[in-house]
Amino acid sequence: MMGTLSARRGLEWLLGLYFLSHVPITLLLDLQTVLPRELYPVELRNLLTWYAKEFKDPLLQNPPTWFKSFLFCELVFQLPFFPIATYAFFKGGCKWIRVPAIVYSVHTMTTLIPILSTFLFEDFSKANGFKAQGPKTFQERLTLISIYAPYFLIPLMLLLYMLRSPYYKYEEKRKKK
DSSP states (O other): HHHHHHHHHHHHHHHHHHHHHHHHHHHTTTGGGGGOOOGHHHHHHHHHHHHHHHHTTTTHHHHOOOHHHHHIIIIIIIIHHHHHHHHHHHHHOOOOGHHHHHHHHHHHHHHHHHHHHHHHOOSSSSGTTTTTTHHHSHHHHHHHHHHHHHHHHHHHHHHHHHHHHHHTTOOOOOOOO
């Protein structure tokens, strides 16, 4: 029993850290592509430019409309959820987080599938007309995928935890007649 409680609390703390770390990443980097440029100091704009060129991330160099739509969803739906999830998982035992966590995890994994597929399969040559410098070698593609993969794998872990954990499963209470 004590081992199960410790494992649950350890996982909840990991999830709390994941959601806490998402707030500055989203506000300071991700949303630069959908919010007005003037909102960001030149140092943050330079950091994003450095990252996009260093890791050959074509989605952040010249974001296609479909990618901007994902970032807009991150602004509208995910960003308000991050502090709520952070609170719930750091506090622990908040069974009410189950359904929102399931929605978040499925939404996030769904957006990562086309992103990871783009990195893996897209032809980034000039002939293809992709407007940004993308990874050229398989190693560069794997590096880029490894940067984004945790944003698929942690939501997958969260989804499985919320669906399989006996602690987070709601048992419907039936009224006695």
